[in-house]
Amino acid sequence: LSLNPGKQRFEKMISGMYLGEIVRNILIDFTKRGLLFRGRISERLKTRGIFETKFLSQIESGCLALLQVRA
Secondary structure (H helix, E strand, O other): OOOOOOOOHHHHHHOHHHHHHHHHHHHHHHHHOOOOHHHOOOOOOOOOOOOOHHHHHHHHHOHHHHHHHHO
């Protein structure tokens, strides 16, 4: 679902630009497997680009930031 499919694959896997989307897809996969959110995927999580890469840094920075990301 990239803007330029088939190009720069390695760069995409390690780029900060795509990390949020990668995590969103992992969250969806884990949820479908019943490992997260009681197996229920929210409509917002289905929205492409909704989980920004900056959220990962916020989660790592502390508890208050984690609460903000959850919201």
